[in-house]
Amino acid sequence: MTTIVLPYMLDFYPLQDEDNTRIHQFYASLREGKLMTTKCKDCGGLFWPPRVACPGCNSDQFEWVELPGEGELYAFTAMLLGAPMGMEKDVPFVLGMVQLDGTEFKVLSRIGNTKYEDCSLGMRVKLETYDLEDGRVWFRFVPITSD
Amino acid sequence: MKNVAIVACGLAPFGVRKATWRELVQEASKAVFDDVQNLDKKDIDSLFVGAAMPERFAFQSHVAPLVAEQVGIVPHKVVTRTELACSSGQSAVRTAWASIVTGLSDIALCLGVEKMNMPNMLETQTSMACVLEREWDGVQGASAPPFFAMCAQRHMHEYGTTVEQMAMVSEKNHHFSTTNPYAQFQKEIPAEKVLGSPMIAPPLRLFDCSGITDGAAAVILTSEERAKEFTDTPAYIIGSGQCSMASNLANYKSLSTWHPLKIAAKEAYRSAKIGPMDLDFAELHDCFTISEIIEYEDAGFCEKGEGGKFIEEGQSNIGGKMPVNTRGGLLGTGHPLGATGIGQIVEIMQQFRSTVPKERLVDGAEMAMSHNLSGAANVHSILVFGRSPR
Numbered sequence: 001m002t003t004i005v006l007p008y009m010l011d012f013y014p015l016q017d018e019d020n021t022r023i024h025q026f027y028a029s030l031r032e033g034k035l036m037t038t039k040c041k042d043c044g045g046l047f048w049p050p051r052v053a054c055p056g057c058n059s060d061q062f063e064w065v066e067l068p069g070e071g072e073l074y075a076f077t078a079m080l081l082g083a084p085m086g087m088e089k090d091v092p093f094v095l096g097m098v099q100l101d102g103t104e105f106k107v108l109s110r111i112g113n114t115k116y117e118d119c120s121l122g123m124r125v126k127l128e129t130y131d132l133e134d135g136r137v138w139f140r141f142v143p144i145t146s147d
Numbered sequence: 148m149k150n151v152a153i154v155a156c157g158l159a160p161f162g163v164r165k166a167t168w169r170e171l172v173q174e175a176s177k178a179v180f181d182d183v184q185n186l187d188k189k190d191i192d193s194l195f196v197g198a199a200m201p202e203r204f205a206f207q208s209h210v211a212p213l214v215a216e217q218v219g220i221v222p223h224k225v226v227t228r229t230e231l232a233c234s235s236g237q238s239a240v241r242t243a244w245a246s247i248v249t250g251l252s253d254i255a256l257c258l259g260v261e262k263m264n265m266p267n268m269l270e271t272q273t274s275m276a277c278v279l280e281r282e283w284d285g286v287q288g289a290s291a292p293p294f295f296a297m298c299a300q301r302h303m304h305e306y307g308t309t310v311e312q313m314a315m316v317s318e319k320n321h322h323f324s325t326t327n328p329y330a331q332f333q334k335e336i337p338a339e340k341v342l343g344s345p346m347i348a349p350p351l352r353l354f355d356c357s358g359i360t361d362g363a364a365a366v367i368l369t370s371e372e373r374a375k376e377f378t379d380t381p382a383y384i385i386g387s388g389q390c391s392m393a394s395n396l397a398n399y400k401s402l403s404t405w406h407p408l409k410i411a412a413k414e415a416y417r418s419a420k421i422g423p424m425d426l427d428f429a430e431l432h433d434c435f436t437i438s439e440i441i442e443y444e445d446a447g448f449c450e451k452g453e454g455g456k457f458i459e460e461g462q463s464n465i466g467g468k469m470p471v472n473t474r475g476g477l478l479g480t481g482h483p484l485g486a487t488g489i490g491q492i493v494e495i496m497q498q499f500r501s502t503v504p505k506e507r508l509v510d511g512a513e514m515a516m517s518h519n520l521s522g523a524a525n526v527h528s529i530l531v532f533g534r535s536p537r
């Protein structure tokens with residue numbers, strides 16, 4: 001059977017550079033450890049994920065604003081069996097919905113540096129970014145430790 | 148509005164099939180045409196193929212003409228494929244219904260099919276992860292089991308639902324599927340066995356999850372005026388509701404209350420001019436045990452938070468307030484995405500005809516609904532059926 005190696009043509013990660021997406025600023029900011037999104041200059045609407053046209057008022061004028069890089073676990077589980085291609089070696093891993101502080105957004109993320117058994121509802125977590133093998137950037141959340 | 152009826156139905160056996168996508172199509176086609184009397188295939192003017200991911204599972208796009216050729220028809224009013232992930236099958240029927248209501252189509256074939264078991268199951272698991280929003284949610288390694296696991300966690304946290312209650316849903320539906328030779332799973336799975344099965348995504352275990360299934364199902368629709376030409380026992384579509392709300396998980400209002408289901412159900416009952424408890428039974432989308440529990444509540448069969456009690460008291464069994472998933476549900480029958488919604492409608496028609504085995508017969512049933520959710524429960528689709536037209 002053919003072995004498929006990353007990066008393959010259709011993989012899970014978004015194309016991130018200027019040639020491929022109009023929200024390349026999101027990924028550039030992520031590389032600096034910031035979780036940004038777009039805020040509509042006309043109606044003030046804040047959307048996740050970033051947009052190029054406002055679903056609220058139809059404007060295309062946006063500014064980039066930083067979202068809180070901290071939040072708490074609204075829900076979590078772990079992938080123990082059945083992870084998709086390219087992620088099967090990560091099993092088991094924790095997944096959680098992170099309610100970002102002061103926002104309505106419950107961003108789904110890997111929860112790193114922890115085990116399912118050590119997580120709890122409401123647990124405080126913070127953003128962590130990392131480089132993919134091919135140079136792209138991605139993010140996860142990790143528990144905030146008290147030391 | 149014009150009344151539309153299902154006049155014939157047929158199934159290919161669901162399971163891990165030693166058959167290709169197109170062979171499943173032919174099996175369902177044979178079954179539905181064996182079921183119908185006095186129908187000349189030339190009179191089928193429209194074809195709707197429910198298929199979620201033939202591109203990934205069968206490396207085949209543009210599937211409607213392929214199906215038309217396989218089954219031997221030349222549709223000349225509408226020919227199309229409907230894709231709505233787990234609701235692709237019901238979507239075919241909804242679209243055919245609309246086309247007949249407008250008078251565009253006269254007789255429509257709806258065929259739902261999925262071939263999901265592949266030599267390399269990693270392929271299937273990868274495909275299932277793109278049912279969620281792939282760039283933001285699927286990319287994190289999420290797919291259906293983790294999403295529904297988090298729904299279960301929230302429902303347990305907010306309403307005290309237990310894993311034992313969830314296991315009872317699996318036991319019930321696996322029991323029903325032992326009466327259904329077309330079902331993937333033919334063995335009783337007592338609740339203790341569910342609770343002892345391998346953990347997939349806590350709190351969900353293997354038998355809390357529906358299977359990876361190959362299968363196909365088909366129905367034929369026409370107007371009330373013509374229905375009696377083809378069968379003595381049509382099943383009429385008497386109501387409908389559907390709602391889509393959010394895609395990215397970040398934008399969900401709740402995991403434990405499925406708001407789009409509440410909206411779809413309200414519209415389905417309004418259009419059928421009934422209340423939820425006027426239904427005699429329901430086919431609900433039990434992709435996971437927790438799904439059925441939340442659906443009891445948000446479809447209006449019990450109060451919010453009482454879904455666990457509803458199964459525990461046997462209210463969703465035959466003889467209870469609302470028998471649910473008498474054919475075995477997705478848990479017992481399997482879940483071939485594009486075929487599931489039509490498989491449910493086959494059960495409703497066979498219940499109305501009293502041709503299902505006695506153990507699962509809802510005697511004298513006059514009205515029933517079929518419900519599907521799709522993706523991460525952000526779309527809910529309902530059709531209401533009656534033995535009599537509205």
Ligand SMILES: [Zn+2]
Nearest residue numbers: 040043054057
């Ligand atoms: Zn705006």
